Amino acid sequence: MSAREVLTGTHFFNGDQACCEGALAAGCRFFAGYPITPATEIAESISRRLPQLGGIYIQMEDEIASMAAVLGASWGGVKAMTSTSGPGFSLMMENIGLGICTETPCVVCNVQRGGPSTGLPTLVAQGDMMQARWGSHGHYEIIALAPSSPQEMFDLTIRAFNLSEQYRLPVIILADEVIGHMNERVVIPREDEIEIVNRPKPTVPREDYLPYKADENGITPMATCGDGYRIHVTGLTHDERGYPGMDAKTQEQMVSRLVGKIRNNREKIIKTKNLFIDDADVVIVAYGISARSALQAVRDARSEGIKAGLVKLETVWPFPDELIRSLAPQLKAFIMPEINGGQMVLELERCAGGACPVHLVSNFGGSIIHPGLILSSIHKVIKGKS
Amino acid sequence: MTTHQNPRNVKPHPMDSLLRTERIPHIWCPGCGIGTVFNAVLAAIKNTGWDPNSIAMVSGIGCTGRMAGYIRLDSFHTTHGRALPFATGLKLARPQTKVIVVSGDGDLFAIGGNHFIHAARRNMDITVICVNNLTYGMTGGQQAPSTPLGAKTTTTVSGSPEEPFNFCYLASSCGATYVARWTAMQVRSLRSSITEALQKTGFSFVEVITPCPSSFGRRNRMGSPLEMLKFYHGRSVIRGDIDPKDAAMDIDKEIVVGKFVDIERPTFLDNYAKFNRLQIPHWRSTS
Numbered sequence: 001m002s003a004r005e006v007l008t009g010t011h012f013f014n015g016d017q018a019c020c021e022g023a024l025a026a027g028c029r030f031f032a033g034y035p036i037t038p039a040t041e042i043a044e045s046i047s048r049r050l051p052q053l054g055g056i057y058i059q060m061e062d063e064i065a066s067m068a069a070v071l072g073a074s075w076g077g078v079k080a081m082t083s084t085s086g087p088g089f090s091l092m093m094e095n096i097g098l099g100i101c102t103e104t105p106c107v108v109c110n111v112q113r114g115g116p117s118t119g120l121p122t123l124v125a126q127g128d129m130m131q132a133r134w135g136s137h138g139h140y141e142i143i144a145l146a147p148s149s150p151q152e153m154f155d156l157t158i159r160a161f162n163l164s165e166q167y168r169l170p171v172i173i174l175a176d177e178v179i180g181h182m183n184e185r186v187v188i189p190r191e192d193e194i195e196i197v198n199r200p201k202p203t204v205p206r207e208d209y210l211p212y213k214a215d216e217n218g219i220t221p222m223a224t225c226g227d228g229y230r231i232h233v234t235g236l237t238h239d240e241r242g243y244p245g246m247d248a249k250t251q252e253q254m255v256s257r258l259v260g261k262i263r264n265n266r267e268k269i270i271k272t273k274n275l276f277i278d279d280a281d282v283v284i285v286a287y288g289i290s291a292r293s294a295l296q297a298v299r300d301a302r303s304e305g306i307k308a309g310l311v312k313l314e315t316v317w318p319f320p321d322e323l324i325r326s327l328a329p330q331l332k333a334f335i336m337p338e339i340n341g342g343q344m345v346l347e348l349e350r351c352a353g354g355a356c357p358v359h360l361v362s363n364f365g366g367s368i369i370h371p372g373l374i375l376s377s378i379h380k381v382i383k384g385k386s
Numbered sequence: 387m388t389t390h391q392n393p394r395n396v397k398p399h400p401m402d403s404l405l406r407t408e409r410i411p412h413i414w415c416p417g418c419g420i421g422t423v424f425n426a427v428l429a430a431i432k433n434t435g436w437d438p439n440s441i442a443m444v445s446g447i448g449c450t451g452r453m454a455g456y457i458r459l460d461s462f463h464t465t466h467g468r469a470l471p472f473a474t475g476l477k478l479a480r481p482q483t484k485v486i487v488v489s490g491d492g493d494l495f496a497i498g499g500n501h502f503i504h505a506a507r508r509n510m511d512i513t514v515i516c517v518n519n520l521t522y523g524m525t526g527g528q529q530a531p532s533t534p535l536g537a538k539t540t541t542t543v544s545g546s547p548e549e550p551f552n553f554c555y556l557a558s559s560c561g562a563t564y565v566a567r568w569t570a571m572q573v574r575s576l577r578s579s580i581t582e583a584l585q586k587t588g589f590s591f592v593e594v595i596t597p598c599p600s601s602f603g604r605r606n607r608m609g610s611p612l613e614m615l616k617f618y619h620g621r622s623v624i625r626g627d628i629d630p631k632d633a634a635m636d637i638d639k640e641i642v643v644g645k646f647v648d649i650e651r652p653t654f655l656d657n658y659a660k661f662n663r664l665q666i667p668h669w670r671s672t673s
Binding site: 030032051054056058060061062064065066068069070071072073074075076077078080094095097098225226228229230231232233234235236243244 | 438442460472473476482
């Protein structure tokens with residue numbers, strides 16, 4: 001193998017290419033997908049790169065099959081991912097649920113476009129935020145990350161793999177069309193500078209192994225196919241042995257652990273980038289491409305002497321509720337720009353808890369949010385007109 | 387904890403080493419044909435002499451899907467219709483593992499029909515055992531893509547208005563390298579056919595016509611489980627090497643059984659390695 005798995009150096013990549021390189025650097029060796037704008041370039045890039053590294057790219061018959069194949073590959077002991085956009089993300093929901101229930105590490109990158117339905121295939125939106133949170137049936141917790149640049153596509157794809165391996169679940173990357181298609185500088189560090197997390201493996205003999213018995217953090221060591229443990233994996237509600245248990249007690253134990261392993265590790269999972277929030281009167285909470293509009297607006301406001309700050313969400317799920325709760329009492333308002341009718345702003349309102357007003361700056365998709373619109377919203381807050 | 391004990395002190399079964407005995411009794415109805423097929427699968431696995439740690443079973447949802455829960459192999463009970471794409475990922479990640487998919491006619495050919503035709507087209511190196519009981523057993527006996535024209539089910543009380551699939555014809559036309567059909571009464575042929583299918587490289591497919599006395603049999607007045615078995619057996623005609631398109635599957639006239647296809651064709655991985663000039667597999671395992 002002459003090809004390098006980590007392309008150390010400085011590149012001019014679009015976000016989709018950066019996602020591909022992040023995945024390979026994280027150790028991904030299996031990709032199953034289906035072509036869809038604006039995520040196709042991820043599949044195209046990784047279809048060229050994976051064979052060089054002894055990995056498998058397979059184009060499946062649809063996104064349902066893609067997600068199922070990714071889960072199968074993960075149980076085969078290989079790090080696996082898929083990428084898609086809204087219509088495909090809808091089809092993946094079924095097997096994302098299976099991945100949650102069976103605790104299967106893998107990564108799904110959704111490069112969002114305008115919806116509903118076929119919507120705006122080539123234009124930006126952020127309309128799948130709640131779908132990522134609640135799109136599969138039943139109650140569960142999810143981890144979703146939102147990159148704001150090709151560089152972050154690289155960095156957060158690696159983090160998505162690490163989180164999925166550590167907490168054993170599908171981790172969603174919620175990118176968007178502008179991030180996927182924009183070309184920017186991407187710096188890829190040396191291989192030994194990249195932190196890689198691999199799933200914990202059982203060390204006990206087969207007769208003592210309980211595949212779904214968790215440690216104090218709710219995490220279970222994962223034996224995969226061929227390890228000799230003769231595991232049983234099912235999407236039915238199951239006990240510590242992995243065997244179906246059709247009763248309320250088993251359901252309570254299983255779901256509370258699935259939920260708990262995320263909720264109880266929120267502090268380790270949640271990351272935000274905070275700018276000028278210590279003395280702020282108004283804080284913009286933003287993610288993805290909208291965080292870049294927000295940054296411009298905050299800079300413009302500061303140059304006018306307005307005490308504006310920015311909380312840029314790296315993890316959108318779980319939502320940084322404690323940070324928001326602690327900031328709210330000192331603020332005149334929160335402002336959230338997002339390219340949907342108001343989705344994450346509902347979380348922001350919930351966490352602000354009425355301690356300060358929350359304003360939405362939004363459109364329904366097709367274009368990014370102009371920084372001037374956010375700045376106008378800041379002006380209204382400062383002048384007390386809202 | 388000891389997982390391998392027999393909790394009820396019942397007599398050991400010859401297949402116990404391949405069973406999750408702590409999960410017995412199973413959920414299948416008295417007279418159901420799935421147990422016969424399960425036994426044939428276990429016997430075929432023993433026939434191969436393979437290390438059980440090198441074999442995996444993947445199933446979808448339904449009565450037959452529960453087989454994966456009783457076999458003491460690495461076993462995966464996935465979502466409805468998705469056993470084949472899951473198995474595809476598993477096989478490509480671990481080419482050294484023998485992957486068996488077991489599922490029902492509804493799972494494989496209705497909700498999973500698209501996956502079936504593409505897995506066969508790609509010639510994924512997987513063995514598929516289809517338990518065809520002509521209905522959806524788990525949900526109480528609704529119309530399936532295998533339900534004979536005019537047959538009564540809970541959703542076609544006046545008779546099904548649809549022509550059923552001929553699964554063996556479908557499998558062969560999509561490129562399967564091994565295709566056979568048996569009834570659950572022809573146990574010896576079934577066992578040796580599944581053994582052949584397991585040893586076959588490529589997409590191998592065995593259909594088994596099995597009685598569902600609780601639902602399909604009861605609604606169509608087919609009598610006791612044994613009478614159903616005898617009925618299917620009586621309608622069956624062994625015709626090896628017949629063109630699968632002529633291998634009729636019509637319980638009112640003729641159930642043609644036998645081995646219809648046994649050919650060689652490069653698998654997905656053969657072609658992937660060839661076109662990418664690769665030695666497969668060269669994995670960097672996560673372990």
